[in-house]
Amino acid sequence: MNRRGALFSLGAMAAAAATPVRALEMKGYPTDMSMDPAFLPRPAIHGGSFQVLTADIDRRTVTAVFDRLIPADDLGASASEAGCVEFLDMQLAGPFGEGASLYRKGPKLPNEDELAQTPQFIETPRERYATGLAALEAFAQKTEGASFADLPEPRQDAILKGMEDGTVDLGPDVNTKAFFELMLINVREGYFSDPIYGGNKDMVGWKMIGFPGARYDYRLYADRTGEDLGLEPVSLIPRD
Amino acid sequence: MTTKRQKADVVIVGLGWSGALMAEELTRAGLNVVAIDRGAWTDTSTHTPPSVDPDELRWSQRKELLSPPRDNTATFRNTLDQTAIPTRNWGVFELGGGVGGAGFHWAGMGWRFSPWDFEVRKQTIERYGLAKAEDGELQLQDWGVTYDELEPFYDRWERIAGVSGRAGVIKGEKTGVGNPFEGSRSRDYPTPALKTLRAMELFNDATNRMGLNPFTIPTANLSEPYVNPLGVSMGACSYCGFCLYFGCGNFSKSSPQACIFPVLMRRPNFTVLTKSCVTRLTKANDGKTVTGAVYVDEQGNEVEQPADIVILTAFMMDNTRILLHSGISKPYDPRDQTGVVGRNFTFQTVSGTDMWFEDDNINPFIGAGALGSQIDDYNGDNFDHSDLDFIGGAGILTLSRDGLPIAKANALPPGTQRWGSEFKKSYAKYYRNYATIFNQGCSMPTKTGYMDLDPNFKDKFGVPLLRLTYDYAQSDRNMAKFTMDRSLEIAREMGASHVNGFNFADKPFTTAIVASDHVIGGVPMGADRPTSAVNPYLQSWDCHNLFVVGASAFPTNAGYNPTGTVGALAIRTARAIADTYVKNPGALVEG
Ligand SMILES: Cc1cc2nc3c(=O)[nH]c(=O)nc-3n(C[C@H](O)[C@H](O)[C@H](O)COP(=O)(O)OP(=O)(O)OC[C@H]3O[C@@H](n4cnc5c(N)ncnc54)[C@H](O)[C@@H]3O)c2cc1C
Ligand code: SF4
DSSP, X not given: OOOGGGSOOTTGGGGOOOOSOOOEEEOSOOSOOSOOGGGSOOOOOOTTOOSSOOSHHHHHHHHHHHHHHSOOBXXXXXXXXXXXXXXXXXXXXXXTTTTTTSOOOSOOOTTXXXXXXXXXXXXXXXXXXXXXXXXXXXXHHHHHSSOGGGSOHHHXXXXXXXXXXXXXXXXXXXXXXXHHHHHHHHHHHHHHSOGGGSOSGGGHHHHHHTOOBSOOOOTTTTTSTXXXXXXXXXXXXXXX | OEEEOOOEEEEEEOOSHHHHHHHHHXXXXXXXXXXXXXXXXXXXXHHOOTTTSOOHIIIIISOXXXXXXXXXXXXXXXXXXXXXXXXXXXXSOOOBSBTTGGGTTSOOBOOOXXXXXXXXXXXXXXXXXXHHHOSSSBOOOOOSSOHHHHHHHHHHHHHHHTOBOOOSEETTEEOSSSOTTXXXXXXXXXXXXXXXXXXXXXXHHHHHHTTOOOEEOOBSBOSSOXXXXXXXXXXXXXXXXXXXXXXXXXXXXXXXXXXXXXXXXXXXXXXXXXXXXXXXXXXXXXXXXXXXXXXXOTTSOEEEEEEEEEEEOSHHHHHHHHHHHHTOSOBOBTTTTBXXXXXXXXXXXXXXXXXXXXXXOOOTTSBOTTOEEEEOTTSTTSSOOTTSSOOOOEEEEEESOOOOTTGGGGOOOTTOOSSHXXXXXXXXXXXXXXXXXXXXXXXXXXXXXXXXXXXXXXXXXXXXXXXXXXXXXXXXXXXXXXXXXXXXXXXXXXXXSEEEEEEGGGSOOOSSSXXXXXXXXXXXXXXXXXXXXXXXXXXXXXXXXXXXXXXXGOSSBOSSOSHHHHXXXXXXXXXXXXXXXXXXXXXXXXX
16 A cells, blocks of 8 residues: 555546456446346245145144134134135245244254243254144143144143143153244234235235235325224235 | 456445445545445345335245345354354344345434434543443443534435434524434434324323423435435335335335435446455555455355455444454453454343323324334433433334234233234234334443354354354443333323333343344444544554444444444545545554
């Protein structure tokens, strides 16, 4: 930096020779303004055949759990009626199921959950469902002598409550509380996400709470503070 | 083998708000600038138009615009004797995934810090005595720049971003509206404040009755169409509510993409290398300057970009990590408080109150990422701390942006069953009757709050992860409790039927739960060389052609979001380089 004269070569870049380097080099504003295909909405169409929840028993357990977490009642359809089981299957088949966003390098340290104040996992959600569903079924067989899906609803509720508050332990392979929370967040995602992902059928979740969905402009309504606006929801799926 | 590119005048590492503002100033000054960013090109019309944007699962739950922990995370521990753990899932590190950085998916609160925030140490000693500033735990130090020195650059940043708000103090005179506690402004905001929505009405009425001073938060969500000084057009915010974690399909949320790239990218003396991650800087033999940046491109090739001036704008994490990994300046040692790199990590000390109303219609789906009302009566040193066991305070605010139905499904009155028919009934009622008060508190550095390189965990390039050691200062804990109690009073005055106070600082700090995204410090600025890594122009004390720009430079953190101050500091630094440094390369400040 003491050769001042050689510095700060205004305009020199214009003459820069191509280097043998394959960086994605950009000069000028991109002229292609079409949608990046990777960013287009990705409708999830299930088509009936399951990709991850392939075992009948796993599907029955998930359906039973989801329908206790979000049951059918006068406020609307149950989770499975709203498509949440298919939703989960498709989520587990994709990047979410693979834990694609997680930092998964080992080892998992003994103090991780305590320091983090929330459980951490090296396992993927897909692996956690496989282990968790098997352990839940084994627990039902051991304590009740029947499949979880075949238990009376009050008994199912009692087991779920125990998983939630930590009084039910599904064994050493499963963080039971965390598995309950995983199922709870996934069923809510299915029930309240855009129907484009296979759940929230007929926007049942959105109608239940009064969320108008994929609308993008509320300027006409913003001044009507405190009013029930009665807006029908819309989704990313074209209407016809 | 490392290949070498042709030398540039300036290499900029990271093209978020900091890098884009620097690049705009320096290319305008005629320098040829190469920016390197690890992200892919990401823009409004190509990536987040209105037909794509309103999708909670994809953008807010799965966070597909962000850089995942898999690629960019850090380890953390509370105390020196613990083994640090990696942050494996989403938490406080919600970094941008594309070129443009976090300024694309941010909320857009467009703040200035108050004059006090730049001189916490000096003013605390003056007003309350030395013991209050030096309690044995705190490590207070001043910025070496004052609010008044920064004011013109705040003004410039607000003009570029088009910030919507209402001035409270102009040229020393209170306007009678806006925030009466703010530092004096040279003029009003470029665009008027956004509308007042229902949660804000309730908050404004209650705080007015209580003799407090509510005002609308300044937003980088624009209230009306606007053309910024660079000639870039922006649109009006449509209160779509898909804002924080989302792009903006209306060109109304300020971002490097919406405000700067349309002009910057057209300049012939500007180049950007995308999908290229800088791992270290190269040093000259005499150790007094740096010679360039080394990056790994998408194919895994290692490439060097030589330059006469090197600017780190890679966010506080990689600003700190790159310096440590390159062996530039002395790492901080918490045992004797010597060394500068990694020093003074701070955060945001958050408490607040969740509130439920009975028969209102908050209509939370109408909103914008930054929209809300705030009082600053308990922020900074705006109230007397003589009889209080802490310094600083919090911006106490309510938000009009809480309408995402998956994210809000846990926001039910305490004691409500979280599933089953009881959940459905409660959520059907309270989704539209929930609001929150969020106390965005200051964060004061401690002697043992710092960053270094983790001895165990590495990233995909084999570079050690940053290791963060931190827990809240007792002063901040006391502050969070005090402000939580104030927010509970406000919530009751607002007429809430159920209130539930929360306080992240009554537990140890964790990176795994997102109390705030504002991780701060590591390359502190200051006028005092032994305690700062960069001088008041963000120039490295040790390598005069290296500038380290971003919230990494804040030696203390205020009760406001950081980006306005990041922007002002970046513009000030760029002007100092263009006006002074290029004419006479060397230290801009004696130290
Ligand atoms: C969810 C969220 C909400 C927020 N809301 C607000 C708000 O309302 N108001 C506010 O003031 N602030 C807010 N912030 C903070 C704000 O986003 C940051 O202050 C701001 O984006 C910082 O800009 P920056 O350019 O310094 O860093 P960044 O935006 O992080 O940009 C850094 C750039 O450097 C690149 N990079 C990093 N490391 C490397 C490397 N090693 N090699 C190459 N490239 C690299 C990144 O890809 C990125 O493009 C929010 C942050 C988050 C995450
Ligand atoms: S709320 Fe406004 S600024 Fe935010 S994304 Fe929607 S239109 Fe854009």
